[in-house]
Amino acid sequence: MNNAAKYVYIAFAAGFCSTSYAAESLTVTSWGGALQKHQSSAFMEPFAKASGIKVSQDEWSGELAKLRAMTESGSVVWDVIDVDPQSAEQACGQGLLEKLDYSKIVKPSSLVQGAVLECAVGVSSYATILAYNPAKLKNVPNTITDIFDTEKFPGKRTFHKSPVDTLEVALMADGVPPEKVYEVLETPEGVDRAFKKLDTIKKDIVWWEAGAQPPQLLKSGEAVIGLAWNGRVGDANKNEKAGLGIVWNGQIQGFDMWSIPKGSKNQDAAYKFIQYTLNTSNNAELSKYVDYGPTVTDALKNVSPEKLKDLPTAPENMKSFLVQNAEFWGLNGPELSARFSTWVSK
Known part of the structure; x- marks a missing residue:
């Protein structure tokens, strides 16, 4: 291999490694405090362990101006954010969020009423x-x-x-x-x-x-x-x-809902994370830590009877x-x- 070929090879390899690393990491941003601690125990840490994808975390308080500044500058550092339904609709209308491809996540029909939006999907109720x-x-x-x-x-x-x-x-x-x-x-x-x-x-x-x-x-x-x-x-x-x-x-x-900011650098990893949290086997994990209900209907079977009575989505609480x-x-x-x-x- 001559020197020119070596330089081309090294440049290609460096680019490949950089791309691979980016695809194998993501930043999940939530509300901080006890909720994010519980989400980390239920979702972020188990997902990182199961997938090998590095998960970093950040906090926000729902300020769309901060999200807008990121997207307009092209320096989006978040990949998945926890949003409330009304903020998700506003941000979606302003072009600040990706329109979700549900074929990569979950069948919308498997979720409870209200958990499916164009740019956000409910993970807990x-x-x-x-x-x-x-x-x-x-x-x-x-x-x-x-x-x-x-x-x-x-x-x-x-x-x-x-x-x-x-x-x-x-x-x-x-x-x-x-x-x-x-x-x-x-x-x-x-x-x-x-x-x-x-x-x-x-x-x-x-x-x-x-x-x-x-x-x-x-x-x-x-x-x-x-x-x-x-x-x-x-x-x-x-x-x-x-x-x-x-x-x-x-x-x-x-609902607490997952959204992907427009311009996320790690969308493949973001979809894998969201899909993981909406898997029937995983969606009820948060209920072990806080009285929030799963949004996947079939995940209710994974909640103990003692815990179920404290959840919004328990049948007896939805009369x-x-x-x-x-x-x-x-x-x-x-x-x-x-x-x-x-x-x-x-």
């Missing part, structure tokens, strides 16, 4: 539920809309400082059936109706912004009843002996429920958020 402090109430609530009943359940109530879920519960409390909620909320009259219902208890509301807050507000007695994420309440009951009650009737189901409408919030979220912020500040 959580719920906004009604939580309460039984030591502070004479009566036991039995539906999420009881949060509006100040006569039977007097005291402060706590809500997420967001229109998402809040407006839905307001309409259900005003007599709208769950299956009609988004149909009504799509109209100006429906939005007015939701805010009018909220006006009836506004003076009694304590707002929360972080998921760990409602259990603490209920434990301390600052609020006696409130909307909360089931995983946070379950964790407080198990680890802090909070003794809080949970009402599943009327729950609103949401009356609403699934967050990601398309609705993707389209109407900015406008309703602005109106909600104005209403809160008045």
Whole structure:
């Protein structure tokens, strides 16, 4: 081999090794804290061990501006991100996410309602539920809309400082059936109706912004009843002996969803990771660590009966429920958020 040929060979080999390394690594970005720790134990670490693909992790707080800056500059360093449904729809519409090829992941028909979006797929299900402090109430609530009943359940109530879920519960409390909620909320009259219902208890509301807050507000007695994420309440009951009650009737189901940022450098590895987490044998692993349900219907059989009763997707907890409408919030979220912020500040 002459010197010129040697240089060509070395350059080719270096390029091949670089490409191989890139294809065999990926960065998964989630919300940090306890959730990401549990996701790492359930998904990231086992996947890396089974596949030989190096998995790095990063954290974010859902800020689309950061994702936009990456994609527009061409310096995308994330390969899989955990997004909520409404953010996924907004980011997809703005061209910040890849449109998923479900033939590389899972049959959409095998997933629960609401877990399939064009640019995101649900990996776990959580719920906004009604939580309460039984030591502070004479009566036991039995539906999420009881949060509006100040006569039977007097005291402060706590809500997420967001229109998402809040407006839905307001309409259900005003007599709208769950299956009609988004149909009504799509109209100006429906939005007015939701805010009018909220006006009836506004003076009694304590707002929360972080998921760990409602259990603490209920434990301390600052609020006696409130909307909360089931995983946070379950964790407080198990680890802090909070003794809080949970009402599943009327729950609103949401999802942690995987998306691939537009311009990801390691899309093959990203698809392998997502497919792994949605394999029937693996999808319920997160439920061992936190009270989040699997999104693959058949994965429920891998959950113990003791654990199943604490999950949003357990059949006995889904007798009356609403699934967050990601398309609705993707389209109407900015406008309703602005109106909600104005209403809160008045």
